[in-house]
Amino acid sequence: xxxxxxxxxxxxxxxxxxxxxxxxxxxxxxxxxxxxxxxxxxxxxxxxxxxxxxxxxxxxxxxxxxxxxxxxxxxxxxxxxxxxxxxxxxxxxxxxxxxxxxxxxxxxxxxxxxxxxxxxxxxxxxxxxxxxxxxxxxxxxxxxxxxxxxxxxxxxxxx
Amino acid sequence: xxxxxxxxxxxxxxxxxxxxxxxxxxxxxxxxxxxxxxxxxxxxxxxxxxxxxxxxxxxxxxxxxxxxxxxxxxxxxxxxxxxxxxxxxxxxxxxxxxxxxxxxxxxxxxxxxxxxxxxxxxxxxxxxxxxxxxxxxxxxxxxxxxxxxxxxxxxxxxxxxxxxxxxxxxxxxxxxxxxxxxxxxxxxxxxxxxxxxxxxxxxxxxxxxxxxxxxxxxxxxxxxxxxxxxxxxxxxxxxxxxxxxxxxxxxxxxxxxxxxxxxxxxxxxxxxxxxxxxxxxxxxxxxxxxxxxxxxxxxx
Numbered sequence: 001x002x003x004x005x006x007x008x009x010x011x012x013x014x015x016x017x018x019x020x021x022x023x024x025x026x027x028x029x030x031x032x033x034x035x036x037x038x039x040x041x042x043x044x045x046x047x048x049x050x051x052x053x054x055x056x057x058x059x060x061x062x063x064x065x066x067x068x069x070x071x072x073x074x075x076x077x078x079x080x081x082x083x084x085x086x087x088x089x090x091x092x093x094x095x096x097x098x099x100x101x102x103x104x105x106x107x108x109x110x111x112x113x114x115x116x117x118x119x120x121x122x123x124x125x126x127x128x129x130x131x132x133x134x135x136x137x138x139x140x141x142x143x144x145x146x147x148x149x150x151x152x153x154x155x156x157x158x159x
Numbered sequence: 160x161x162x163x164x165x166x167x168x169x170x171x172x173x174x175x176x177x178x179x180x181x182x183x184x185x186x187x188x189x190x191x192x193x194x195x196x197x198x199x200x201x202x203x204x205x206x207x208x209x210x211x212x213x214x215x216x217x218x219x220x221x222x223x224x225x226x227x228x229x230x231x232x233x234x235x236x237x238x239x240x241x242x243x244x245x246x247x248x249x250x251x252x253x254x255x256x257x258x259x260x261x262x263x264x265x266x267x268x269x270x271x272x273x274x275x276x277x278x279x280x281x282x283x284x285x286x287x288x289x290x291x292x293x294x295x296x297x298x299x300x301x302x303x304x305x306x307x308x309x310x311x312x313x314x315x316x317x318x319x320x321x322x323x324x325x326x327x328x329x330x331x332x333x334x335x336x337x338x339x340x341x342x343x344x345x346x347x348x349x350x351x352x353x354x355x356x357x358x359x360x361x362x363x364x365x366x367x368x369x370x371x372x373x374x375x376x377x378x379x380x381x382x383x384x385x386x387x388x389x390x391x392x393x394x395x396x397x398x399x400x401x402x403x404x405x406x407x408x409x410x411x412x413x414x415x416x417x418x419x420x421x422x423x424x425x426x427x428x429x430x431x432x433x434x435x436x437x438x439x440x441x442x443x444x445x446x447x448x449x450x451x452x453x454x455x456x457x458x459x
Contacts, residue, residue: 136261
């Protein structure tokens with residue numbers, strides 16, 4: 001008993017049901033990037049330190065590099081590809097562009113996912129709350145100021 | 160990650176049987192945050208992975224006035240950090256959980272995984288030892304309860320037998336007029352600690368003296384260190400700045416830090432002293448004792 005080879009799993013990805021064969025030793029990140037060919041989610045440190053692989057699981061941000069793909073069974077996974085509605089960008093994405101928060105861009109999918117999760121939970125975060133939430137998402141270009149500004153600008157808070 | 164045989168038992172009993180059948184090659188997985196990172200780096204190579212997330216009822220938080228707090232091993236850190244009952248009555252535990260890793264880690268990492276990984280930098284063990292928690296361990300053939308002190312036996316080592324599983328965390332209800340605090344010194348927001356201090360004190364309402372205290376140091380030894388001398392010294396004392404200073408010196412004397420990238424032996428010992436002082440002051444204020452200003456201030 002017990003699987004080594006392929007297992008069949010089904011979950012919701014960006015609002016659409018998906019069903020595929022995976023191996024139990026695959027992380028959610030590997031399945032998203034390789035099997036589902038959604039490469040917006042980045043593969044950085046691989047050990048949960050950098051945050052570029054952040055996706056939402058049932059609305060909560062997680063590190064997809066440390067989650068086994070089998071644990072996504074029956075749940076809702078949201079990746080960066082799920083933010084825009086067709087050709088219309090998510091307000092947070094617009095805000096990142098408008099505020100010049102993007103430089104090399106590698107950390108941005110993770111920043112957007114963690115930022116979206118924060119705004120979903122707290123539509124009017126303080127600057128401190130934004131900084132606390134993005135603490136685990138590393139950016140080596142911007143010094144974070146514009147990223148923080150972009151998230152605050154997209155919030156319902158007074159600006 | 161290398162291949163393994165993957166099994167999802169539906170009961171703890173079955174999980175324990177599997178651990179016994181595959182003794183030496185089976186590993187239990189909960190949130191996976193520590194284990195998957197170790198497996199990716201090939202520091203741990205289980206032939207069999209036993210995922211206990213299909214077992215129902217292991218992610219419950221319950222509180223009873225008399226029996227205290229019960230945490231299932233699969234409760235994630237975010238829930239411990241945000242649960243209103245825990246924040247109000249077991250403040251230092253919520254403070255510890257809220258400082259583990261980063262938000263995206265706290266959404267999958269579990270209390271049981273954190274304890275069983277037994278990282279000397281772990282946050283829950285010092286907090287739970289300070290709160291005098293009992294850990295219920297079970298196997299297919301029996302069960303027992305141990306203190307956190309007994310549980311954490313060495314660096315990354317617990318007292319768990321190969322077929323034993325951490326089934327529940329029991330935290331006794333705090334006494335009235337008691338207060339606790341958890342402080343963590345770290346280099347950056349998501350780094351492991353240089354030192355952690357968990358402290359709780361009971362204030363004798365009539366005399367305004369310290370009835371009892373418990374102080375635990377983390378990250379300055381192979382496991383959380385219960386600073387007994389300092390706690391004994393505080394018992395029955397007036398909680399003055401001088402007394403607290405002396406208690407902090409005694410507690411820091413019990414630290415066994417190693418030098419590493421997070422600091423030298425002397426630095427860590429000194430920070431242990433400073434953080435014991437601050438934690439005691441904060442705990443005393445929360446117990447209804449007098450306020451000496453900001454307990455977290457640098458001049459503390």
